[in-house]
Amino acid sequence: MAYTKYKQKISTITLPTPFLVGPVNVYLIEGNEALTLVDTGPRTEEGWELLCNELLERGYTTKDIEQIILTHHHPDHVGLIDRFENAKITGHPKLKPWLEKNESFLNQTINYLMNLYKSHGMNERMIEHIYNLNMSYLQFTCKAKVDHPVRSGDEVPGLKGWKVIETPGHAQTQIMILNEEEQKAISGDHLIKHISSNAIIEAPYSGQEERSKSLLQYRESLLMLKNYPIKVSYSGHGDPIADISALVDERVQEQNLRAGHIKELMGNDALTCDQITQLLFPKVYKKQPELTFSETLGHLDLLVSTGQAETEQKAGTIFYKAY
Numbered sequence: 001m002a003y004t005k006y007k008q009k010i011s012t013i014t015l016p017t018p019f020l021v022g023p024v025n026v027y028l029i030e031g032n033e034a035l036t037l038v039d040t041g042p043r044t045e046e047g048w049e050l051l052c053n054e055l056l057e058r059g060y061t062t063k064d065i066e067q068i069i070l071t072h073h074h075p076d077h078v079g080l081i082d083r084f085e086n087a088k089i090t091g092h093p094k095l096k097p098w099l100e101k102n103e104s105f106l107n108q109t110i111n112y113l114m115n116l117y118k119s120h121g122m123n124e125r126m127i128e129h130i131y132n133l134n135m136s137y138l139q140f141t142c143k144a145k146v147d148h149p150v151r152s153g154d155e156v157p158g159l160k161g162w163k164v165i166e167t168p169g170h171a172q173t174q175i176m177i178l179n180e181e182e183q184k185a186i187s188g189d190h191l192i193k194h195i196s197s198n199a200i201i202e203a204p205y206s207g208q209e210e211r212s213k214s215l216l217q218y219r220e221s222l223l224m225l226k227n228y229p230i231k232v233s234y235s236g237h238g239d240p241i242a243d244i245s246a247l248v249d250e251r252v253q254e255q256n257l258r259a260g261h262i263k264e265l266m267g268n269d270a271l272t273c274d275q276i277t278q279l280l281f282p283k284v285y286k287k288q289p290e291l292t293f294s295e296t297l298g299h300l301d302l303l304v305s306t307g308q309a310e311t312e313q314k315a316g317t318i319f320y321k322a323y
Ligand SMILES: [Zn+2]
Pocket: 072, 074, 170, 171, 189
């Protein structure tokens, strides 16, 4: 293939984030058609300075970056894109309203989630707390547009030999890029070595009537990884992963165990997702209300989809019962 004439090099730049997840990895790909950055880190001055210095050490200024590929829309990955004035942005089509900060999309999203929390039994104070957290995350993002929307099977523009694979679950915008000849992938937060990725619940996007069942999607996207010849996968956080198949099995097994644990906690009672979240995460519930809720609701979706639990509505509130 033509691209083998390039001497492609992938290097990792690790940047600090103000989030609980810790530092984020940004990847620089040299020696292919376009000088490419995969993700940028959150919008902090500390991160920006470090990123500029790391690029300088490799002989580049930010003006030299020709394209940025975004693995997904989360603030710790997209915050600095507008500072690369010559870079074209590539990512999932669903990135568009996030990057454009489309007001009606953001309002609909937040309203949907607030109603979802309420219908699953969360109290008003906690809902307001999550609302404020979400608003505060916006300061770590910027406004930009997607130049190249890409879907599964598409060639990555500017990167010969790389193709896109959609891996929804952690985010609805999550993609992985894969170089089959070199058996390398850059997978964003789809699979992380030292922690399990949260399959975050999102509101429906335009054209969708219901929210995606993100944990069910996530499991499908995880198992799909086994179909590809990947020797090393570079993640958004932590070290590269060599044994993908074993880690996928470990993650799926952890989810099965957690679903079983939730069933035990529920006993014979009809409980709301909020009540189950507090039982499951007594210590971190207040610190990470959004993530713990997503984690619980995802596993409840799993129990319902496998016929191990059912829902019932009482006066607008949804309860779960195991069997
Ligand atoms: Zn993420």
